[in-house]
Amino acid sequence: MSFSQRLGGRRIVRAMPTVPGSVPRPQAPPPPPQQNKFRRDPRLASVYDAEIAPVWTQPFGKLLLGQVAPLDGKATLLDVMCHTGYPGFELLRRFPEARLMAVDPSAALIELARRKAGELLSRRVFLRTELGEPKLPFDEAVYDLVVSNLGLYDSAQPHLLLRELARVAKPGAQVVATLPLRGTFAEFYALLESELVGREVEQQRLKTHLLSWPDVDTVRGWARQAELQDVELVIAPFSLLFAGAVDLFYAPLIEFGPLLAWKALFSDGLGGMQQVFQSLRDRIEQICSPAPADQSGLHPTVRRPLVLTVRAACLRARRPL
Numbered sequence: 001m002s003f004s005q006r007l008g009g010r011r012i013v014r015a016m017p018t019v020p021g022s023v024p025r026p027q028a029p030p031p032p033p034q035q036n037k038f039r040r041d042p043r044l045a046s047v048y049d050a051e052i053a054p055v056w057t058q059p060f061g062k063l064l065l066g067q068v069a070p071l072d073g074k075a076t077l078l079d080v081m082c083h084t085g086y087p088g089f090e091l092l093r094r095f096p097e098a099r100l101m102a103v104d105p106s107a108a109l110i111e112l113a114r115r116k117a118g119e120l121l122s123r124r125v126f127l128r129t130e131l132g133e134p135k136l137p138f139d140e141a142v143y144d145l146v147v148s149n150l151g152l153y154d155s156a157q158p159h160l161l162l163r164e165l166a167r168v169a170k171p172g173a174q175v176v177a178t179l180p181l182r183g184t185f186a187e188f189y190a191l192l193e194s195e196l197v198g199r200e201v202e203q204q205r206l207k208t209h210l211l212s213w214p215d216v217d218t219v220r221g222w223a224r225q226a227e228l229q230d231v232e233l234v235i236a237p238f239s240l241l242f243a244g245a246v247d248l249f250y251a252p253l254i255e256f257g258p259l260l261a262w263k264a265l266f267s268d269g270l271g272g273m274q275q276v277f278q279s280l281r282d283r284i285e286q287i288c289s290p291a292p293a294d295q296s297g298l299h300p301t302v303r304r305p306l307v308l309t310v311r312a313a314c315l316r317a318r319r320p321l
Contacts, residue, residue: 037256045108049084051252060178060312061087061149063236067176067316071095075144080132081151085113092124103130136164144173152179159222166226169319181311182213188308191283195276205265219315228317235313241305244288245281
């Protein structure tokens with residue numbers, strides 16, 4: 001894969017305290033973002049591990065690791081939607097006396113995690129294939145730390161998953177979870193929106209799709225429903241760089257992820273979709289076309305990348321004592 005990534009700035013959003021005696025009214029979450037095909041198709045597990053994880057899962061995982069507070073002694077850790085083991089295995093290196101339970105709905109991803117665990121398997125690492133929805137298969141108040149890297153993004157009902165993460169955490173234990181926020185891939189969506197002028201059905205579907213990405217207030221609402229405290233949201237955007245339209249649409253991260261939702265916007269058959277995507281391809285190629293050489297002619301022309309922003313966020317909170 002020829003695209004790369006670059007890190008952006010970081011900011012922290014603290015949740016507003018709940019007024020004493022008030023009970024927040026639960027708000028139904030918007031429709032979830034697209035589900036990742038690599039989880040539904042076991043044949044794509046190796047593709048995920050080699051080409052998607054380095055540019056997508058790992059940047060979110062590094063953000064998560066930066067928000068985990070120190071743990072003492074033989075702590076028990078839970079990683080929900082663990083993929084192939086990162087960042088859970090990194091937590092074990094950080095806390096050498098800890099034990100890790102990691103679960104994921106994909107048996108193929110769990111099998112790759114088993115291979116990576118090596119001699120730690122069944123000693124300090126315990127792996128299970130579990131859906132995690134609508135309920136985690138663990139008793140209440142079991143774990144000293146509960147993490148989920150992109151689990152809230154992959155979940156069909158993220159507010160319920162966060163409630164489960166809080167339920168299985170011990171009183172006072174930290175709950176840390178990452179997800180992309182609304183505004184992710186904004187540069188592409190701006191191009192797509194301009195191509196849908198006059199196509200009212202697709203415009204409305206695009207609007208609904210964009211609203212399915214959670215914003216800060218949505219995530220705060222999930223945390224309130226889960227009765228978490230000391231809630232903070234750390235936002236650390238990073239960028240993905242694509243060499244052109246082919247690089248974008250055939251990158252496994254896009255092809256087996258949001259491209260499925262982008263295609264589902266169209267209601268008038270294959271022809272209308274192909275027309276829009278052909279125009280998008282031309283627009284992207286114009287963006288990526290080489291910059292003009294300077295007057296001296298000494299500097300060769302190079303293609304410019306298409307830059308897509310990922311609004312990565314990490315929710316950190318604690319279960320009340």
